[in-house]
Amino acid sequence: MTGFNPLDYVNSSDFLSTAPELLLVGVGLLILMLDLFLPAKRRELIVQVTVMGLLLSLAIVWIGWPDSQSEAFSGMLVVDGYSQFIKMVVLLGALLVVFISGRYLRNEGIYVAEFYELLLFSSVGMMVMASGANLLTIYLGLELMSLPLYVLAAFLRANRRSTEAGLKYFLLGGFSSALLLYGISLIYGLTGTTNLMALQHSLASLPVSPPLLVAMVLLVAGFGFKVSAVPFHLWTPDVYMGAPTPVVAFMSVGTKAAAIAAFARLMVVSFGGLQSSVWASMLIVLAVGSMVLGNVVAVVQNNVKRMLAYSAIGHGGYLLVGLIASMKPGSVVGLPDGLTSLLFYLFGYLFANIGAFAVVIYLGREGQHESYEDYSGLAQTRPWLAAVMMIFLLSLTGIPPTIGFVGKFYIFAAAIGSGYTVLALIGLLTSTISLYYYMGLGMYMYMRPPVERHVFYPTRGLTISLIVCAVATVLFGILPQTWVHLAQSGVLQLWH
Amino acid sequence: MEFIKTLFNFPQVHEWLGQAGYPAVYLGALAGAVLALLIAAVPILMSVCLSPSRPSAAKKAAYECGVPPVGTAREKQMVRFYVVAILFVLFDVETAFLFPWAVAYDMLGLFGLIEMGLFLAILIFGYVYAWKKEALDWVY
Amino acid sequence: MTEANESAHGEWGGVPGSARLGVGVAGGLLLFLVVFPLFLPTPELGQIDKVLSLSGLLFFVGLVGFVVRRNLIVMLICLELMFNAVNLNMMAFSHELNDWTGQMFTLFVVSIAACEAAIGLAIIISLYRHVNGVDVDDLDLLSG
Numbered sequence: 001m002t003g004f005n006p007l008d009y010v011n012s013s014d015f016l017s018t019a020p021e022l023l024l025v026g027v028g029l030l031i032l033m034l035d036l037f038l039p040a041k042r043r044e045l046i047v048q049v050t051v052m053g054l055l056l057s058l059a060i061v062w063i064g065w066p067d068s069q070s071e072a073f074s075g076m077l078v079v080d081g082y083s084q085f086i087k088m089v090v091l092l093g094a095l096l097v098v099f100i101s102g103r104y105l106r107n108e109g110i111y112v113a114e115f116y117e118l119l120l121f122s123s124v125g126m127m128v129m130a131s132g133a134n135l136l137t138i139y140l141g142l143e144l145m146s147l148p149l150y151v152l153a154a155f156l157r158a159n160r161r162s163t164e165a166g167l168k169y170f171l172l173g174g175f176s177s178a179l180l181l182y183g184i185s186l187i188y189g190l191t192g193t194t195n196l197m198a199l200q201h202s203l204a205s206l207p208v209s210p211p212l213l214v215a216m217v218l219l220v221a222g223f224g225f226k227v228s229a230v231p232f233h234l235w236t237p238d239v240y241m242g243a244p245t246p247v248v249a250f251m252s253v254g255t256k257a258a259a260i261a262a263f264a265r266l267m268v269v270s271f272g273g274l275q276s277s278v279w280a281s282m283l284i285v286l287a288v289g290s291m292v293l294g295n296v297v298a299v300v301q302n303n304v305k306r307m308l309a310y311s312a313i314g315h316g317g318y319l320l321v322g323l324i325a326s327m328k329p330g331s332v333v334g335l336p337d338g339l340t341s342l343l344f345y346l347f348g349y350l351f352a353n354i355g356a357f358a359v360v361i362y363l364g365r366e367g368q369h370e371s372y373e374d375y376s377g378l379a380q381t382r383p384w385l386a387a388v389m390m391i392f393l394l395s396l397t398g399i400p401p402t403i404g405f406v407g408k409f410y411i412f413a414a415a416i417g418s419g420y421t422v423l424a425l426i427g428l429l430t431s432t433i434s435l436y437y438y439m440g441l442g443m444y445m446y447m448r449p450p451v452e453r454h455v456f457y458p459t460r461g462l463t464i465s466l467i468v469c470a471v472a473t474v475l476f477g478i479l480p481q482t483w484v485h486l487a488q489s490g491v492l493q494l495w496h
Numbered sequence: 497m498e499f500i501k502t503l504f505n506f507p508q509v510h511e512w513l514g515q516a517g518y519p520a521v522y523l524g525a526l527a528g529a530v531l532a533l534l535i536a537a538v539p540i541l542m543s544v545c546l547s548p549s550r551p552s553a554a555k556k557a558a559y560e561c562g563v564p565p566v567g568t569a570r571e572k573q574m575v576r577f578y579v580v581a582i583l584f585v586l587f588d589v590e591t592a593f594l595f596p597w598a599v600a601y602d603m604l605g606l607f608g609l610i611e612m613g614l615f616l617a618i619l620i621f622g623y624v625y626a627w628k629k630e631a632l633d634w635v636y
Numbered sequence: 637m638t639e640a641n642e643s644a645h646g647e648w649g650g651v652p653g654s655a656r657l658g659v660g661v662a663g664g665l666l667l668f669l670v671v672f673p674l675f676l677p678t679p680e681l682g683q684i685d686k687v688l689s690l691s692g693l694l695f696f697v698g699l700v701g702f703v704v705r706r707n708l709i710v711m712l713i714c715l716e717l718m719f720n721a722v723n724l725n726m727m728a729f730s731h732e733l734n735d736w737t738g739q740m741f742t743l744f745v746v747s748i749a750a751c752e753a754a755i756g757l758a759i760i761i762s763l764y765r766h767v768n769g770v771d772v773d774d775l776d777l778l779s780g
Contacts, residue, residue: 006607029621036628136741143748147755154759160766164775167759171711171772174752175702178718181745182695185725185738189688192733194741242777537661578761582754589750592743 014072017064017079020057020087021127027053028120035113043113050098050116054123058091069493071133075195078133081490085343086130086261089350093253094123096350096469099461100358101246107365108244110155118148119250126258133269135184135194138262142180142226145258146173149251153243161367165242172225172235180222186215199270208278219266220282226259227316230289240309244366248305249357252312257346260319264339268326268494283324284423290317291430299437303370304360307437308353311396314434315349318411321423325414336488338418341410343487344480348403348473352395355469359389362458362466369453372441377450386445388470393438395473398431403477410484579631590619659704687728695721708763708770712756719749 015022030053031046038045061084069080097119105111125144132138150173154166188194190212191202206212225232240248267279294314301307319342326338336344362385363369379386395404408431412424458466476483558565597604597612604611626632698717705711723742730738760770767774 004603006604010607029618032621032625036625136737136744140744140748143752147748147751150755150759154762157762157765160763161777163759163763163766164777167708167763168775170752170756170759171708171715174715174756175718177752178695178698178715178722181719181722182725185722185729185741188726188738188741189729189732192729192735194737575761578757582757585750586754589747592746596740596743 009074013070017070017072018077018131019064020060020091021124021131023057023060024053024120024124024127028117028124031113031117031120035117043111046113046116047098047102050120051095053120054091054095054098058088058095061087061091066493072131075197076134076137077128077131079131080493081486082265082339082343082494083127083131083261083490085487085490086257086346087127089257089346090123090126090130090254093250093257093350093354094119096354096358096465097246097250099465100249100354100361102461103456103459104244104246104361104366108156109158110244115152115155118152122148122152122250123254126254129258129262132262132265133196135187135196135199135266138266139177139181139184141258141262142177145255146177146226149173149247149255152247153239153251155244155247156366159242159366161242162244163242165239168235169239169243176222176225176232179218183215183218183222186211186218190215196266196270200272203270213278216271216278217282220279220286223259223263224286226255227263227319228256228290228313229286229316229320230293230313231286233290233294233313233316236313237306237309240312241303241306245305245357245361248308249354249361252308252353252357253346253350256312256316256319256349260323260342260346264323264326264342265494267323268339272327280324280327283320284420287317287320287324287423288426290314290320291426292317295430295433295437299433299440301437302372304372304375304441305370307441308356308360311434311438312353314430315353315396317430318408318427319345321415321420321427322411324423325411325418325420328418328420336410336414336484337491338411338414339491339494340484340488341407341414343490344484345407345411347483347487348395348407348476351469351472351476352392352402352404355392355466355473356389356396358462358466358469359385359392362456362462363453364456372444373451374453375441375444376448378445381450381453385466388466389445390442391470391473393442395477397435397438399435401474401477403473403480406477406480576634583626583631587619587623659700662700684728684732687724691721691724691728694718694724706772708760708772711772712753712760715756716749716753719745 027049031049034046034049035043065084066079066081069078071078098116101115102111105115122145125141125146125148127141129138129141129145132141150166150170152166153169154163156162184194187199190206190209191199193199193202221232225235228236240252243251271279290313294310294312294317298307298310298314301310322338322342322345324338326342360370363374375389378389391402395402398404398408408427412427415421415424415427593615594612597608601608695718698714698721701714701717702711705714723745726738726742726745730736730742763774764770
C-alpha cells in the first residue's frame with residue numbers, strides 16, 4: 001500500500017498549462033454567486049466580470065503560446081499550438097457573442113446571469129475538447145460543451161419554438177453521444193487504452209476487423225453530428241431557427257471548431273497511417289453530402305437564420321475536406337496543408353458567421369424580421385449595416401478581398417495537393433451555388449425598395465463587434481500571413 | 497429436421513460463423529431458434545390476420561379485479577416532485593466520485609483530501625444556487 | 637371516451653402497422669439469436685462474449701426504442717439504456733484487460749448520463765407547459 005504518491009501524477013505545471021480553463025470555471029462559479037448575492041441594480045457587474053474573465057483567459061492563451069507540445073495531468077490533456085489556436089477561436093467567439101447579445105437578452109426578457117454562466121462553461125468544454133489527448137477527456141469536453149448548449153437553445157422558456165429547438169438538440173445530441181461512447185468502448189476493448197498516443201501504437205498492429213469498422217463508423221457518426229455533416233445534419237436547421245440568435249452564433253462557430261479539432265486530433269494522431277483509407281472514404285461521403293445538400297437546400301430558403309443553418313452545413317463540408325486532405329500528407333509547394341487550412345478556415349468563419357448573426361440580431365427580435373423581404377432596401381435606410389452584411393456574405397461565399405476566400409483557397413489547394421482534385425472541384429462548384437443564395441440576400445438589400453420596419457438602436461457592444469468582425473474579415477483577408485504561420489506552427493507540434 | 501440441417505450445413509455458413517467467433521456448436525442452436533421463432537410467430541400472425549376484432553367499451557376498459565375502474569391510470573403529479581427528483585438525480589450520482597476516493601483514501605493523503613474538498617465545494621455552489629433560487633422550498 | 641381515444645392512439649401512435657410488425661419480428665429474431673445462445677453451456681465462449689452480447693442487445697434495444705417510440709420520456713429511458721450498454725461494455729473490457737481505465741470511464745459516463753437525464757427532464761417539462769403533452773409529434777413548429 002505504500003510507494004504510491006499522487007503527486008507523481010500531478011504537479012504545478014499542470015495547473016499552469018490549463019490556467020485558461022480553470023480561470024473560466026472560477027469565473028463561472030463567481031458569477032453564480034454574484035447572481036445570488038448581488039442587488040438587482042448591480043447586475044451589469046456580471047457582464048463585466050464575464051468579459052474580464054474571457055479577456056484574461058485569452059491573454060493567458062496568448063502569452064503562454066507554446067513552442068512545443070506539453071502534457072498535462074499525466075497525458076489526459078495536451079497543450080500545443082494546435083489546441084491553443086482552437087481555444088483562441090472559441091474565446092474570441094464567446095467574447096463577440098457576449099458583446100452582441102446584450103440588447104437581445106433584455107428584449108427577450110432573458111437578461112440573466114445563467115446565460116453568461118452556461119456560455120462560459122460551454123466554452124470550457126470546447127477548450128477541453130481542443131486539448132483532449134484521451135478519449136475520456138474528449139468525451140468529457142464534448143458533454144461539458146453540449147449540456148449547457150441544450151439549455152441555452154431552450155433558453156426562451158416563453159417561446160415554444162425555442163423549447164422545441166432545445167429538445168430536438170438534446171434528443172439528437174444525446175443519441176449521437178451514445179453512439180460515440182459505444183464506439184469508444186469498442187476501441188478501448190480492442191486496444192486496451194484510451195490515450196491517443198498509446199492508441200496509435202496499438203492500432204498500428206491491428207488489422208481492420210468488423211468491430212474496428214463498427215467503432216469507426218460510430219465515432220464518425222458521433223463527431224459528424226457535432227459538425228452537422230450530412231447525414232447527421234437533421235437537427236441543424238430546426239435548432240438554428242428556434243434557438244436564441246446569440247446562442248446560434250456561438251454554437252455555429254464554437255461547436256464546429258471544438259468538434260472538428262478533437263476529431264482531427266483523434267484521426268491524425270491515433271488513426272494516422274493505417275486505417276486512413278477507410279476513414280477517408282467514409283469522410284468523403286460526408287463531405288460531399290454536406291457541401292452539396294447544404295448549399296443546394298440553402299437556395300430555396302426564405303428565412304435568413306434557416307439559410308445560415310444550411311450554409312453552416314455546407315461549411316462543415318468544407319472543413320471536412322481540409323480534414324481529409326490532412327490524412328494524406330503532401331501539399332502544393334508553399335501552401336499550407338490540410339490541417340493548417342482547416343484552422344485558418346475556422347478563424348475566418350468565426351468573424352464572418354458571428355458578424356452575420358450580429359446583423360440578424362441588430363435587425364429584429366426573435367422570430368421576427370428574419371425573412372429576406374425584411375432586408376429589402378437596407379442599403380438605403382442603413383447603408384453601413386448593409387455594407388457590413390455584404391462583407392460577411394462575401395466572406396462566407398469566398399470572394400477575394402475577404403478572409404473567406406483565403407480559407408477556401410487554402411483548403412482546396414490542400415485537397416489538390418493530397419490528390420483529391422475531384423473533391424476540390426465539388427467544393428468550387430458548391431461555392432458557386434452558394435454565391436447564388438448569398439448574393440440573393442445581397443440583391444434584396446441593394447436592389448429592392450425599402451420596407452417599413454421598426455427601428456432598433458444598437459448597443460455599443462453590438463456596434464463594436466460588428467466593426468471588429470468586418471475589419472477582421474477584410475484585413476486578415478488581405479494579410480493572412482500571421483495567422484497562417486501561427487496555425488502552421490501549431491499543426492507541426494501535433495506529433496511531438 | 498433433415499431439411500433444416502442441410503440448410504445450415506453449407507460450408508459458407510460454417511466459415512461465416514467461425515469468422516464471427518461462434519463455434520459450430522451454435523448451428524443446432526441457430527436451427528432451433530429459427531424453428532422456435534416460426535412456431536411462435538405463425539399462430540400470432542394467424543390470430544392477427546384471421547380473428548375478428550369487435551371492441552366495445554367494456555372490453556377495452558382496464559381490468560381492475562372485476563370492479564369498474566375509476567379515472568385514468570395517469571394522474572397528474574405536482575411539478576414540484578419533478579424539481580426535487582431532478583435535484584436528487586444530480587446530487588445523488590456525484591457520490592460515485594466519492595467512492596474511489598474513499599477506497600484509496602490513505603494512499604491519496606492530503607492531496608486527495610484537498611481535491612475532494614474542491615470537488616465538494618463546487619457541488620456546494622450548486623446546492624447554494626438551488627437553495628437561493630427556492631428550488632427546495634415546498635410551495636403548495 | 638378519452639380512454640378509448642388514448643388506447644387507439646397509444647404509445648405507438650403514428651407508426652404504421654407494418655413497421656410495428658417489422659420491429660417485433662426483428663426483436664424476436666434478436667432475442668432468439670443473441671439472448672438464447674447466452675444461456676447455452678458453451679465452454680468455447682468466454683464470459684466476456686456473453687457480457688458483450690448482452691450489452692450489444694441492450695444497445696440495440698435502446699437504439700430501436702429511441703427511433704420508433706414517440707413518447708419523450710420513453711425515448712429518454714432508451715437513451716439511458718444505450719448509455720448503460722456502454723457501461724457494461726466498459727466494465728467487461730476493464731475486467732478482461734485488467735485495466736482500470738474502463739472503470740473510470742464508467743464512473744464518468746454514469747454521472748454525465750444523470751446530468752443529461754436531468755437536463756432532458758427539465759426541457760421536457762418546459763415543453764409540457766406549451767403543448768400539454770410529451771410526444772415527439774408535438775415538436776411540429778419548426779419543420780419546413
